[in-house]
Amino acid sequence: MPASKRDQLLATAERLFYEEGFHATGIDRIVAAAGVVRMTLYNHFDSKEALVAAVLQARHERFMASLEAASAAALPGEATLALVEAHGRWLAQCSQQGCILVKAMGEFAGHSAEIHALATAAKRELLARFEVAVARDGLAHATDLARRLFLVLEGSNTAVVLLGMRAGLTDTRAVVDALLAAARSETP
Missing domain, CATH: 1.10.10.60 (Homeodomain-like)
Known part of the structure; x- marks a missing residue:
């Protein structure tokens, strides 16, 4: 069709x-x-700004749906890692030049509070998704860990552009694995 x-x-x-x-x-x-x-x-x-907002919203919805599918399919205790892996797949397939939301935040910070707010809200939703996954996995220091994982993944959005996809994702996974191992060792 x-x-x-x-x-x-x-x-x-x-x-x-x-x-x-x-x-x-x-x-x-x-x-x-x-x-x-x-x-x-x-x-x-109605306007180019409305088109930009619709593009960002549609792309974000596709990204979040991919994370939701990964989280729903995760084995018990593996929701956080499933989100990390889904993020890596998204980068490899859809974001090889970095994050479109970060690009929008940069371009619209001084030009459109609405577009900037839409992009930052999407990032907050991603952070919240990690908070839920980390809590679901029962890991220690859930809020701090979710924030650190978010920072690593946001860094990977830029790193893949500079280092290449393979190195960027490999290094991202190494840092994530270290963070998860530390959290698991502190989990009662």
């Missing part, structure tokens, strides 16, 4: 925003690449 014009616009805008930047990508570029007319875009999105 062919994608709807809205879905086509979202997919095209996501790719262009990710590859070229939000501010560097104009509406004319998006509609040309999507093969639609400008009016089609404005029939679905």
Whole structure:
């Protein structure tokens, strides 16, 4: 079944925003690449900012669904590690140039409080997901551990760009394993 014009616009805008930047990508570029007319875009999105928000929301929902699936399939005591592995798969498949939310926070910090808030809320949701997994696994210092794991994974978003995917994910996993081993040794 062919994608709807809205879905086509979202997919095209996501790719262009990710590859070229939000501010560097104009509406004319998006509609040309999507093969639609400008009016089609404005029939679905009131503004470029609304399109950016929809792109970020749709991408975040896909990411969180991948984490949820991994967590739901995890064996008892392995929810945290399942989230880490799902994050690595997402990086390898969808975020080889870093995190689109971080890019949005950087580009919109001084331009759109709404877009910046949407991106930071998504990051807070990720942190909360780790807090739930760590608590579910019964690991010591759950809040501190979740925050540290979050920091490691956020660092991996940048590290894979600099170090390459394999080294970035291997080193991320080594740090995560050390954090989890320490937490397990302190767990009563």
